[in-house]
Amino acid sequence: MSVSIRILEIPIAIRALKTASVYYLETDSGKYLIDSGMDYEIETFLKGYGISPGSIDAVLMTHLHIDHIGGSAILRTKYGIQSYMGERDIERVRALQVSPEDFIHWQKDYLSIHGVPSFYLDSMNESHPIFSELKSYLNFDAKPFSDLPDLEKVFHIIDTPGHSPGSTCFQLLDNSGVFTGDHVLERITPNISYYDETEDMLGEYLVSLDRIQELGISRAYPGHGKPFDTLMETVQKIKNHHSERLREVENICKRGPISAYEVAGKMRWSRGRTMESMNIMEANFAIGEAISHLRHSVVEGTIEEQNNGEKIFYQTIQNKSA
Numbered sequence: 001m002s003v004s005i006r007i008l009e010i011p012i013a014i015r016a017l018k019t020a021s022v023y024y025l026e027t028d029s030g031k032y033l034i035d036s037g038m039d040y041e042i043e044t045f046l047k048g049y050g051i052s053p054g055s056i057d058a059v060l061m062t063h064l065h066i067d068h069i070g071g072s073a074i075l076r077t078k079y080g081i082q083s084y085m086g087e088r089d090i091e092r093v094r095a096l097q098v099s100p101e102d103f104i105h106w107q108k109d110y111l112s113i114h115g116v117p118s119f120y121l122d123s124m125n126e127s128h129p130i131f132s133e134l135k136s137y138l139n140f141d142a143k144p145f146s147d148l149p150d151l152e153k154v155f156h157i158i159d160t161p162g163h164s165p166g167s168t169c170f171q172l173l174d175n176s177g178v179f180t181g182d183h184v185l186e187r188i189t190p191n192i193s194y195y196d197e198t199e200d201m202l203g204e205y206l207v208s209l210d211r212i213q214e215l216g217i218s219r220a221y222p223g224h225g226k227p228f229d230t231l232m233e234t235v236q237k238i239k240n241h242h243s244e245r246l247r248e249v250e251n252i253c254k255r256g257p258i259s260a261y262e263v264a265g266k267m268r269w270s271r272g273r274t275m276e277s278m279n280i281m282e283a284n285f286a287i288g289e290a291i292s293h294l295r296h297s298v299v300e301g302t303i304e305e306q307n308n309g310e311k312i313f314y315q316t317i318q319n320k321s322a
């Protein structure tokens with residue numbers, strides 16, 4: 001099987017990331033795009049690279065975030081190209097399509113239980129990316145990978161839940177590289193948050209990192225930035241980061257009971273940011289990070305959760321023999 005790979009770095013409207021990396025693959029069994037950027041620019045970019053959009057057989061999504069799936073709408077409506085994605089992410093997008101309002105209500109209620117003050121929650125409607133990108137989500141349509149059996153001639157499809165519930169990596173069959181989406185990025189620690197009220201997303205993420213480390217492959221084709229050859233070291237660095245974060249959260253909760261919002265306010269953030277200096281979306285990410293680390297600690301038995309029916313608080317379980 002011969003595979004040629006071209007990388008298209010497409011500008012996106014997310015300040016911290018600047019571009020999304022889309023890959024165009026020509027293989028003996030078909031022509032594929034991995035991800036599609038954030039919007040309709042994908043068409044211009046493909047043409048600029050001398051790639052005829054109409055010749056593409058399928059778009060494979062690494063995960064449901066808008067900077068990866070947004071461009072697929074024009075490829076489907078104008079060229080009839082089908083997209084494929086992990087099933088848990090397909091379910092999430094479908095639920096959102098049924099009622100975006102329900103999703104926002106649920107998220108506000110949930111954040112309120114975790115101590116997020118109402119001034120944050122009140123500003124969420126206008127600034128929530130679900131609303132600014134709603135048209136793209138409503139236009140999105142994907143089938144599960146199992147509907148495209150030819151893919152098995154090109155990739156091992158690896159479930160890597162964590163960054164999103166249906167996050168997927170694509171391992172080239174000759175072991176020359178892995179398309180990691182946002183599961184593993186070279187310069188940024190991927191955001192791990194919450195997608196419902198119970199799942200331990202960080203726990204799932206750490207298992208998914210092991211799954212990539214077991215491959216022993218060095219070349220990564222990430223969802224943001226250029227391909228890099230230190231995949232194993234990068235995975236280890238991310239694992240270390242989360243171990244440190246878990247210890248940090250445990251230390252903070254020794255002074256509990258404390259809400260997830262207060263925990264996020266006491267955690268250290270990159271570039272010296274504080275909750276007060278973050279915009280609403282950055283704050284939302286930070287609270288999500290706090291919740292995912294707290295939940296994992298609860299599952300691991302190092303922190304206990306106290307739910308008084310109105311609010312949830314966390315406290316580190318003190319080891320009496322220590």
Ligand SMILES: [Zn+2]
Pocket residue numbers: 063065163182
């Ligand atoms: Zn993402």
Ligand SMILES: [Zn+2]
Pocket residue numbers: 020065067068182223224
């Ligand atoms: Zn992304």
